[in-house]
Amino acid sequence: xxxxxxxxxxxxxxxxxxxxxxxxxxxxxxxxxxxxxxxxxxxxxxxxxxxxxxxxxxxxxxxxxxxxxxxxxxxxxxxxxxxxxxxxxxxxxxxxxxxxxxxxxxxxxxxxxxxxxxxxxxxxxxxxxxxxxxxxxxxxxxxxxxxxxxxxxxxxxxxxxxxxxxxxxxxxxxxxxxxxxxxxxxxxxxxxxxxxxxxxxxxxxxxxxxxxxxxxxxxxxxxxxxxxxxxxxxxxxxxxxxxxxxxxxxxxxxxxxxxxxxxxxxxxxxxxxxxx
Amino acid sequence: xxxxxxxxxxxxxxxxxxxxxxxxxxxxxxxxxxxxxxxxxxxxxxxxxxxxxxxxxxxxxxxxxxxxxxxxxxxxxxxxxxxxxxxxxxxxxxxxxxxxxxxxxxxxxxxxxxxxxxxxxxxxxxxxxxxxxxxxxxxxxxxxxxxxxxxxxxxxxxxxxxxxxxxxxxxxxxxxxxxxxxxxxxxxxxxxxxxxxxxxxxxxxxxxxxxxxxxxxxxxxxxxxxxxxxxxxxxxxxxxxxxxxxxxxxxxxxxxxxxxxxxxxxxxxxxxxxxxxxxxxxxxxxxxxxxxxxxxxxxxxxxxxxxxxxxxxxxxxxxxxxxxxxxxxxxxxxxxxxxxxxxxxxxxxxxxxxxxxxxxxxxxxxxxxxxxxxxxxxxxxxxxxxxxxxxxxxxx
Numbered sequence: 014x015x016x017x018x019x020x021x022x023x024x025x026x027x028x029x030x031x032x033x034x035x036x037x038x039x040x041x042x043x044x045x046x047x048x049x050x051x052x053x054x055x056x057x058x059x060x061x062x063x064x065x066x067x068x069x070x071x072x073x074x075x076x077x078x079x080x081x082x083x084x085x086x087x088x089x090x091x092x093x094x095x096x097x098x099x100x101x102x103x104x105x106x107x108x109x110x111x112x113x114x115x116x117x118x119x120x121x122x123x124x125x126x127x128x129x130x131x132x133x134x135x136x137x138x139x140x141x142x143x144x145x146x147x148x149x150x151x152x153x154x155x156x157x158x159x160x161x162x163x164x165x166x167x168x169x170x171x172x173x174x175x176x177x178x179x180x181x182x183x184x185x186x187x188x189x190x191x192x193x194x195x196x197x198x199x200x201x202x203x204x205x206x207x208x209x210x211x212x213x214x215x216x217x218x219x220x221x222x223x224x225x226x227x228x229x230x231x232x233x234x235x236x237x238x239x240x241x242x243x244x245x246x247x248x249x250x251x252x253x254x255x256x257x258x259x260x261x262x263x264x265x266x267x268x269x270x271x272x273x274x275x276x277x278x279x280x281x282x283x284x285x286x287x288x289x
Numbered sequence: 290x291x292x293x294x295x296x297x298x299x300x301x302x303x304x305x306x307x308x309x310x311x312x313x314x315x316x317x318x319x320x321x322x323x324x325x326x327x328x329x330x331x332x333x334x335x336x337x338x339x340x341x342x343x344x345x346x347x348x349x350x351x352x353x354x355x356x357x358x359x360x361x362x363x364x365x366x367x368x369x370x371x372x373x374x375x376x377x378x379x380x381x382x383x384x385x386x387x388x389x390x391x392x393x394x395x396x397x398x399x400x401x402x403x404x405x406x407x408x409x410x411x412x413x414x415x416x417x418x419x420x421x422x423x424x425x426x427x428x429x430x431x432x433x434x435x436x437x438x439x440x441x442x443x444x445x446x447x448x449x450x451x452x453x454x455x456x457x458x459x460x461x462x463x464x465x466x467x468x469x470x471x472x473x474x475x476x477x478x479x480x481x482x483x484x485x486x487x488x489x490x491x492x493x494x495x496x497x498x499x500x501x502x503x504x505x506x507x508x509x510x511x512x513x514x515x516x517x518x519x520x521x522x523x524x525x526x527x528x529x530x531x532x533x534x535x536x537x538x539x540x541x542x543x544x545x546x547x548x549x550x551x552x553x554x555x556x557x558x559x560x561x562x563x564x565x566x567x568x569x570x571x572x573x574x575x576x577x578x579x580x581x582x583x584x585x586x587x588x589x590x591x592x593x594x595x596x597x598x599x600x601x602x603x604x605x606x607x608x609x610x611x612x613x614x615x616x617x618x619x620x621x622x623x624x625x626x627x628x629x630x631x632x633x634x635x636x637x638x639x640x641x642x643x644x645x646x647x648x649x650x651x652x653x654x655x656x657x658x659x660x661x662x663x664x665x666x667x668x669x670x671x672x673x674x675x676x677x678x679x680x681x682x683x684x685x
Contacts, residue, residue, distance in 0.1 A: 102487035112674025129427040136444040
């Protein structure tokens with residue numbers, strides 16, 4: 014059982030946040046978009062949680078830091094044999110924002126980063142769930158992705174559209190007055206739909222409503238929630254976050270977020286909204 | 290507090306010193322390293338870098354794996370599939386279907402993506418987006434899992450150079466948490482010009498053979514490879530013969546700098562201490578350390594400082610990166626396999642090209658591969674982003 018204590022988001026379709034709120038301008042200038050988004054969303058989630066610092070940091074990125082990857086590969090094409098700057102190479106690693114977040118809070122605890130296509134965030138959340146069973150404390154768990162590719166004429170839109178933006182949750186095993194949501198179930202599987210459906214059926218209580226994938230709702234024989242809000246069709250962490258923050262959703266309500274994030278990538282997260 | 294037991298019941302590996310754990314053991318005992326001038330591509334480099342390259346080309350690998358030649362495959366996928374297939378030999382299909390597959394990579398399909406990029410930029414050729422499907426780190430994992438017939442949880446870790454140690458650690462944690470009884474965990478990384486150039490701009494690529502823990506060390510040799518362990522709970526112990534027990538694990542963050550470790554090696558100290566605690570072992574019970582030992586100035590100095598801080602007498606240690614090169618995401622799993630080979634064979638392995646101890650922490654690594662019959666082995670893996678992971682393996 015996990016409780017969402019704070020939510021930080023950078024939504025690609027909304028106005029960019031004021032990154033300067035959390036990040037000093039000198040650092041901000043050197044940062045790639047993904048780094049800014051990741052740091053901002055992570056710090057926002059922690060601030061909301063009212064906890065000074067996380068005890069573990071678990072992040073995800075399906076594509077990693079593609080802007081710096083492009084910057085670096087361009088630099089060694091244009092700068093043959095020269096000693097170009099190593100900075101974009103250093104910042105090109107998927108775990109660069111997890112590392113920066115650790116430095117920010119001097120968080121010496123568990124630190125891990127996942128990259129599994131449409132299940133990157135789910136993987137991080139799964140690890141957070143195990144960590145919270147092993148340890149007391151707060152886990153900062155989130156995803157950031159950008160969309161830059163280094164081959165001219167080719168880009169990431171050639172592959173299934175995954176996630177763009179950043180979404181972080183501060184998570185705890187204990188319910189407090191800050192708790193915004195309770196994650197009852199997390200399940201994700203690739204490839205075998207029947208295996209996924211069998212596990213999902215076993216995990217879901219009677220009377221739930223589903224959103225996201227009409228196909229999965231139909232196969233699970235649960236009512237597909239018709240809602241005027243279009244956020245329910247967004248990628249999972251955004252959909253859950255916005256559902257929790259939606260004032261028209263009353264505390265105590267539950268929702269099964271079902272997603273086919275790309276071909277063969279099935280996921281279920283069953284969440285209860287809490288009164289905060 | 291003791292945790293449920295986790296056993297290693299299968300291993301697969303490929304690197305420049307062998308296409309199987311057995312071949313690697315042979316090279317390690319005979320002190321034959323796998324470093325040579327890069328052969329499969331021509332990086333635009335001021336010198337010809339020595340690398341730990343797997344001898345087979347992609348075509349040969351695909352052929353040996355009996356893959357259809359109708360498409361191109363990333364080298365990370367080919368190396369990973371080779372090692373994973375070896376690891377699961379003897380595991381029943383039914384149990385495999387239930388298993389989790391936890392892989393890791395830093396470059397993913399970069400070898401293919403950069404090839405397309407260079408065709409376009411250096412040769413002015415038109416490119417198609419055909420292989421971009423395999424660029425990301427999760428692509429190879431997904432396909433290997435499908436090839437192995439795995440229906441359980443499948444994911445990929447990328448914590449730079451500590452990645453596969455973290456995949457193995459996640460496997461152990463999943464077993465202890467009761468999430469699964471069987472895990473295939475490890476990682477794969479191919480050589481790429483991208484990473485070679487990256488370490489060059491950091492001025493960390495040695496122009497000669499790397500000299501771990503030597504006063505005159507001047508950087509690393511990159512390598513490539515893949516390695517997977519099959520881990521299981523006590524439940525399956527009657528069915529499979531254990532190679533070793535995975536007794537301890539820990540992950541801590543140095544929280545100091547994006548690439549450089551703190552002078553005291555705080556993250557490394559924490560991961561070693563926490564792994565010992567997890568294993569319920571005292572520092573003096575460690576018989577051999579397979580160090581991270583990249584032979585960069587910063588790593589060896591700070592790892593040495595961390596070892597000196599944790600151990601009143603530093604146990605015999607070596608960096609087998611002097612044989613394989615630094616295989617990045619694969620290194621943790623490759624060195625986990627080497628640790629298990631050490632427990633099985635009784636051999637501990639030499640650290641090559643060492644002559645003079647470092648000034649700050651004058652530690653002398655193992656000079657000769659010899660039978661010393663270790664019982665408990667610590668394996669360290671550290672990475673960019675301050676990631677520090679330690680694993681402890683124990684003889685059955």
